[in-house]
Amino acid sequence: MIIVSNRLPVTAKQEEGTVQFVPSVGGLATGLRSVHAAGEGLWVGWPGIAADALRGKETAVCRDLADVHCVPVFLTARDVRDYYGGFSNRTVWPLFHYFTQHATYDRGHWDAYRRVNERFAAATAEVARPGDTVWVQDYHLMLVPALLRARLPDVRIGFFLHIPFPSYEVFRLLPWRREILEGLLGADLVGFHTHDYVGHFLDAVHALLGRGHASGEVDGGERPVRADAFPMGIDYDRFRTAAEAPAARREAGRIRRHVGDRKVILSVDRLDYTKGVLERLEAFDLFLAENPAWRERVTLIFLLVPSRTRVEEYRDLKRQIDERVGRINGRHGSVGWVPIWYLYRSVPFERLVALYRAADVALVTPLRDGMNLVAKEYVASQVDGDGVLVLSEFAGAAQELGEALLVNPNDVPGLARAIGEALELPKRERVERMRRMQERVAAHTVEAWAADFLAELGARGRPEHVPQPLEREAADRLAAAYTKAESRLLLLDYDGTLVPFAPTPAQARPDRELRTLLSRLAEGSRNEVVIVSGRDRETLAAWLGDLDVGLVAEHGAWVRERGGAWRATVSRDAAWKARVRPLLERYLRRTPGAILEEKAFALAWHFRRAEPYASRLRVPELREELRDLAAQLALHVLEGDHVIEVKAGPFHKGLAAARWLEREWGFVLAMGDDRTDEDLFASLPAGCWTIKVGGSRSRAAYRLPGPPDVRALLARLAGGRR
Numbered sequence: 001m002i003i004v005s006n007r008l009p010v011t012a013k014q015e016e017g018t019v020q021f022v023p024s025v026g027g028l029a030t031g032l033r034s035v036h037a038a039g040e041g042l043w044v045g046w047p048g049i050a051a052d053a054l055r056g057k058e059t060a061v062c063r064d065l066a067d068v069h070c071v072p073v074f075l076t077a078r079d080v081r082d083y084y085g086g087f088s089n090r091t092v093w094p095l096f097h098y099f100t101q102h103a104t105y106d107r108g109h110w111d112a113y114r115r116v117n118e119r120f121a122a123a124t125a126e127v128a129r130p131g132d133t134v135w136v137q138d139y140h141l142m143l144v145p146a147l148l149r150a151r152l153p154d155v156r157i158g159f160f161l162h163i164p165f166p167s168y169e170v171f172r173l174l175p176w177r178r179e180i181l182e183g184l185l186g187a188d189l190v191g192f193h194t195h196d197y198v199g200h201f202l203d204a205v206h207a208l209l210g211r212g213h214a215s216g217e218v219d220g221g222e223r224p225v226r227a228d229a230f231p232m233g234i235d236y237d238r239f240r241t242a243a244e245a246p247a248a249r250r251e252a253g254r255i256r257r258h259v260g261d262r263k264v265i266l267s268v269d270r271l272d273y274t275k276g277v278l279e280r281l282e283a284f285d286l287f288l289a290e291n292p293a294w295r296e297r298v299t300l301i302f303l304l305v306p307s308r309t310r311v312e313e314y315r316d317l318k319r320q321i322d323e324r325v326g327r328i329n330g331r332h333g334s335v336g337w338v339p340i341w342y343l344y345r346s347v348p349f350e351r352l353v354a355l356y357r358a359a360d361v362a363l364v365t366p367l368r369d370g371m372n373l374v375a376k377e378y379v380a381s382q383v384d385g386d387g388v389l390v391l392s393e394f395a396g397a398a399q400e401l402g403e404a405l406l407v408n409p410n411d412v413p414g415l416a417r418a419i420g421e422a423l424e425l426p427k428r429e430r431v432e433r434m435r436r437m438q439e440r441v442a443a444h445t446v447e448a449w450a451a452d453f454l455a456e457l458g459a460r461g462r463p464e465h466v467p468q469p470l471e472r473e474a475a476d477r478l479a480a481a482y483t484k485a486e487s488r489l490l491l492l493d494y495d496g497t498l499v500p501f502a503p504t505p506a507q508a509r510p511d512r513e514l515r516t517l518l519s520r521l522a523e524g525s526r527n528e529v530v531i532v533s534g535r536d537r538e539t540l541a542a543w544l545g546d547l548d549v550g551l552v553a554e555h556g557a558w559v560r561e562r563g564g565a566w567r568a569t570v571s572r573d574a575a576w577k578a579r580v581r582p583l584l585e586r587y588l589r590r591t592p593g594a595i596l597e598e599k600a601f602a603l604a605w606h607f608r609r610a611e612p613y614a615s616r617l618r619v620p621e622l623r624e625e626l627r628d629l630a631a632q633l634a635l636h637v638l639e640g641d642h643v644i645e646v647k648a649g650p651f652h653k654g655l656a657a658a659r660w661l662e663r664e665w666g667f668v669l670a671m672g673d674d675r676t677d678e679d680l681f682a683s684l685p686a687g688c689w690t691i692k693v694g695g696s697r698s699r700a701a702y703r704l705p706g707p708p709d710v711r712a713l714l715a716r717l718a719g720g721r722r
């Protein structure tokens with residue numbers, strides 16, 4: 001297994017010219033460290049200092065990291081600024097936490113994000129082997145799944161997002177929203193902390209890419225992709241053991257002695273505007289103002305861990321926090337009592353656990369938080385079992401920790417009341433609530449989280465077949481077989497194979513280059529070229545009918561042999577259309593931008609250009625209504641890329657091709673890009689050349705990236721001996 005994340009579990013530090021490694025901090029590193037340590041796997045990531053500072057020491061760094069099964073991705077100071085500080089932390093972070101006012105949309109940052117994601121994909125591809133499992137982590141690397149898939153079709157790819165996935169209305173603000181979704185959909189399994197985030201992601205995929213889902217399995221595309229919730233846990237035993245250790249008891253006792261006969265409220269956060277720190281301070285201020293009886297009887301230990309200190313918003317926030325703490329201490333404090341003990345630094349693990357243990361109340365009130373591990377760590381460290389957790393309903397953790405006092409952190413008076421309630425909660429209730437939370441946190445550990453995710457990823461279906469890229473050696477063999485053969489049959493799909501997709505079907509007409517290429521291939525008695533398309537026969541005849549080629553229209557409902565006339569392969573009873581058309585037209589009116597295309601044996605409802613929000617609502621409804629009608633009338637409903645097609649059957653491209661395959665051929669080549677071409681590939685006897693265009697899973701033996709490559713190959717064949 002290969003873990004890929006922005007940071008490695010160890011961070012490089014330069015000390016007097018030598019490079020040292022120290023464990024990285026933060027939820028992700030701590031959580032996955034045990035998963036990594038348990039297996040034989042590798043971890044790909046950035047070692048934490050810019051490559052510029054490591055110049056000349058790269059080999060030594062690689063060697064040291066290899067000892068701990070890590071593979072570095074070196075980033076320049078500029079990469080760090082634009083990809084990490086820029087796109088990751090000034091675009092994705094604020095937007096995904098609903099701080100749209102802080103989000104910047106800088107093209108240079110986006111370019112850096114793409115470039116660095118490429119580098120992570122390349123570094124991973126270098127160490128991954130077919131059959132490996134790759135687990136990509138978090139918002140810095142959302143393009144990596146698809147980039148990696150393009151390089152290595154035959155690995156299992158999982159992705160986990162540690163921050164919230166916002167609702168569609170917020171996500172759609174991002175100029176590069178489609179690219180991000182397509183990047184994520186390169187994975188086999190996309191994991192989130194909560195079902196809400198899963199729902200938001202699926203909504204966005206539907207609205208922006210037109211791909212619906214059934215129970216979290218995204219429709220369409222080359223491979224099934226699943227989205228699901230996996231709430232992350234903590235290393236429970238590590239916290240428990242540390243909290244029970246004599247050192248923590250001593251340290252907690254020391255803290256309590258300093259505080260005196262007062263209740264201890266604890267707040268622990270990385271400095272970040274998502275954490276609701278100002279609101280929390282305001283609520284504490286209000287609490288003291290409204291409850292004079294509690295003055296001198298409570299101390300707030302306020303641990304703020306420095307972070308992103310170079311970003312202006314963070315510096316601003318720090319200033320405001322400093323001021324507010326000063327104001328509260330000045331306003332309420334007295335000789336001998338400081339209401340807030342303010343620590344602006346990071347503390348060692350043992351000290352943190354001692355603080356958790358000593359605290360009567362933990363205030364965990366972020367405005368938004370993917371999960372929030374501090375809440376769970378506090379629960380695990382409550383060895384006396386009677387602490388009270390005040391938890392924001394906007395932290396992912398709130399979905400599991402319902403026994404906490406749940407608050408809306410924007411409601412400052414409500415939060416102030418919750419502080420009072422927490423301090424006055426009877427012991428029996430405190431113990432009961434804490435016991436239930438401890439049971440849950442102890443059961444859903446980080447190991448269980450990783451095991452669940454990896455089990456689900458492992459269960460994802462293997463492709464029946466992964467075509468090989470048609471590289472030089474195979475292309476040479478193909479060309480040689482073509483040259484040698486006395487008779488050759490070329491079965492070519494049109495859209496997506498010979499021409500790229502266009503915004504409307506009518507815009508994909510053949511260009512002069514393509515027409516010349518096809519007529520050169522069709523020349524002479526040895527070759528037979530057949531265009532095997534889903535298009536209606538009028539269009540095919542108008543576009544290609546003057547060439548000396550065979551035509552298959554409407555996925556095989558019509559065939560026209562070279563020089564012949566159109567012949568229907570199924571009965572022409574189209575009475576069913578009168579029943580289906582009104583339904584499709586009704587949905588046309590309700591879905592601005594959708595188009596209805598009428599073919600002799602099919603009705604196709606296209607929503608590529610439809611307004612995303614409307615199609616998100618309407619497509620599932622239409623699908624539902626069509627299902628019933630199709631069952632009544634024995635029709636087939638096919639879903640393609642942004643199109644729902646209803647047709648009479650049975651016919652498909654493979655059946656249509658059969659009439660050509662009755663003859664003997666020295667060389668047969670079939671090329672196509674979508675699901676309907678799989679019928680063609682499946683119908684061909686062994687020894688035929690089959691090429692899938694774009695995508696990675698198919699029955700075809702080979703694959704090519706896109707129409708330009710198809711044309712290059714055909715041009716090579718046309719240029720050879722006839």
Ligand code: GDG
Pocket residue numbers: 025026027028030162163232268269270305345346347348349352369370371372373374377
């Ligand atoms: C992201 C998501 C999600 C904090 N101060 C000290 C210290 N910490 C440790 C805590 C905890 C971690 O840092 C913070 O984890 P969070 O979950 O609270 O937040 P993020 O780092 O923002 O993590 C978050 C998480 O990913 C996992 O998916 O829960 O929602 O934003 O483990 O213990 N550790 C030490 N000294 C400190 O002063 N040693």
